[in-house]
Amino acid sequence: MNPVQPAHLARSRSHIHSGGFHVTELFFEVPENYAHPEDGTIRLFARSIKRPEKMIPGISKPEDEPRKPYLVYLEGGPGFAGPEPRGHPVTNRALDAGYTVLYVDYRGTGMSNHIHTDLVLNQGDVNLQVEYLKLFRADSIVRDLEAIRLCLTKSWELEYQKWSIFGQSFGGFVCLSYLSKYPQGLREVFMTGGLAPVKRQPTEVYSALYKKVIERNEAYYAKYPEDEENVLRIARYLTMEEDGFPLPGGGRFTIHRLLGLGMGFGCHGGLDGVHNLILKLISDLDQFNYFTTPTLMALEREVPFDTNPVYAILHESIYCSKGVASNWAALEAARKYDEFINLTKPLHLSMSLPLHGKQRLYFSGEMVYPCFFDTYPTLQPLKPAAEALAKHSGWAEDLYDEEQLRRNEVPVYAVSYIDDMYVDIEAARETAALVKGIKVHETNQLHHNAIRAKGEEVLGMLFRLRDDTLD
Template sequence: MLQRLAIPAAKLLRSKSHIVPGQLLVTEHFFQVPLDYANPSAGSITLFGRSATKHEVPIFPPDELPSPKPWIVYLEGGPGFGNREPQDHPLTRTALSRGYQVLYLDHRGVGLSTPVSTEMLARLPGGNGPNAVEIQTKYLKLMRQDNTVRDCEAVRKLLTDGLPEHKARWSIFGQSYGGFISISYLSLHPEGLREVFLTGGLAPVGKTADQVYQATFQRTIERNAAYYQKFPDDAETLRQIATHIEKEGGKQGLPLPGGGFLTVPRLLTIGIAFGGHGGVDQVHTILLQLKASLDQFGFLTRASLAPLETFTAFDTNIIYAILHEAIYCDGPGSVSNWSAHRVGQSLPQFSWLSRDNVSSTSSTAPGQPLLFSGEMIFPFHFDTYPELIPLRAVAERLATASDWPALYDIEQLRKNEVPVYAASYIPDMYVDYEFAKDTANLIKNVKTFETNVMYHNAVRAKAEEVMQNLFTLRDDVID
């Protein structure tokens, strides 16, 4: 059962505005909210957000102050990533043209909202002592979508203070994991919402982590087929690179210039890019650089290795790794137990995940290419990324945790009165389309735009088309 807690208004620590070319007024806000809403005495954290509205210079001074424009809040995906600046975001122009002011709020623990890092966790009271694993684990458990919803409500109460109830509600726009937060918002505090927009964010409500990965591994297999159809020679290229890594790096892997290690399994995780527009070519470019280095020099140069260090931002956005499976743990008794790793090991196409395989290059059938994984987190991430290596014990504790709070209220979703407008991508490698359909059918008052010609990052890659279709769902009628 969802825990509904009293939400005090956030405290504004400071804010400052500046004008951006293009008639945009951007304000940077720092808010203070409780770390644990169930235990307000446990301290506070800082949230950061940027708001954007039109910068207007009237010919005549207005006789009175204009009414505040309605808010729309963008919730970024991940989990683990902060927001870009408003002038660089595709939502800004659409939202301002439709009369909103926009708030880009960094989720707790990411961006500039008391961002989590290995050193920061170690500096928690007791975070470097004999109980460090328990203390750090407890802190990280507070970084999921249920508390992000509470943060949003706290900020909403501050920013809309004094407005009548119908004007104090705001709109939210959830991309990917931001959609998961949005559905938790509909479950916990629908009274704060006017409308909800989702892009690739129809969370797999009611599905276990194992069910999620069984589905997304199949999508990943399909994207691998598309990759090798476009770049068939890369099957042999990948084996050449993998053979070199295993020969020169041994079991630990090749040391990377910035720390950590390149192993064959880590290399194969760059298939995460297959889920977005341009991802197939992005992976090909990585292999092209590595092969050129081997062919010309017989070793992997720093220039060829550098893109791999930042390909997935686990070192700078550790929540993306350490809490990724936790977002599928909905309530007490739900345990992830390294779900992606277990599911992948059961599939012959991903036999390189098995601990029994000494050589990744020999772990597939003759003539079959090595397959890349998708948006999955594996235990070996905590052996190969320098920022994650010290957190291996904490990651293990989170993977075996069973005392997670509930994230969704199915009965509340069934009677939902808040309009929801969702873009759903049929070939989505991250958020399975069939599960998304189940969720759309579960939640009352959902209108869905579905397409098989867009991928998960279409809100950026195909922004104009996505925005047009979403707002058409809101503004047009269906005969």
């Protein structure tokens, strides 16, 4: 693996936040394309958080404060920035454990030169847009992280220069790429719901995930049986307009968009959140025989494709190795299941499907379909690039090095969710068997977002894996 040069720290500003946190806002510059650093740089943003030792005025000096190694939190996605640190469960627990916590906005997200529609279109023709979007996968992200590590720790004692990383969901995928490419920079690795399907191809991934999506649909209708008819009623109403109903923020409300609400089914509170929105939609039809603006705005907030287009356009590429094109793998895999027939039809056909009797409509999960690039305004101009990217197989490198993972020497601790709707448990077990020395806690009592919903419980599991010994 080619060495990475330290990032350039362009700007740094520290503040004291409520609760005694010292938060430092950091802006770095790194190569946009590590293969061609002469092409220019992009900006990365991160926040470091520490809780300083108590200082006695006139006696203690800043240099007396002990060095605290970094723990870097890596958000899920792809396409999501680091969380606001004060409200995140990792912050207090990691500070109490003796770390300085670093929250990073991946390239293309948040304040790290975030990708937006105009930025992609300004790259030139579709081929140039694809070449640009390829720079935002995990292989570039881990180089960014390593460049930041080298920058922040270059003056530190050698034993402190390695850092710990914590990956949630896609963040765990990034952890495995980091372990594959720059293990020398890592002291330890924590992962929650992030054991990537390293050995599987995109269609295999989605074929397995649909089984869990079906289970979550059945759990939804078992909990809210009245919604079987409510969802059908909303869908029938949507068929009154061939291309759906206009939304306040642009785009169209279609059957595809309605069924896309199932993205939340795999999270704590996800079934309840979808039911609440279905109830609002039905209430509107009961009272007004149309959908009101507040209800439609609530619908728009549920699926983040407009605010986080990277999630939609690069989602399938996180499963692509060298020589592999995704070819809209989620759509292809859906064709094997009768439950998802409405999502596999083109927009104009799905809107005219007969919706009657006891037919049950199944929601999709986190899958991205070509039709979404017709119904979300931020995605619409990016459809040619998305189509080209789906056919692209010329990835410069694999995201994971299986041989390196087999000889891994970095301690790895993972919490894995048996009923995870987004990371298939059997694929996660295959990956765990691949990584030398990994310790895994499996549970069927938590969903994918447990780090947010039940953070203390999850963090307790992870630190027990680290601190408890078997022999």
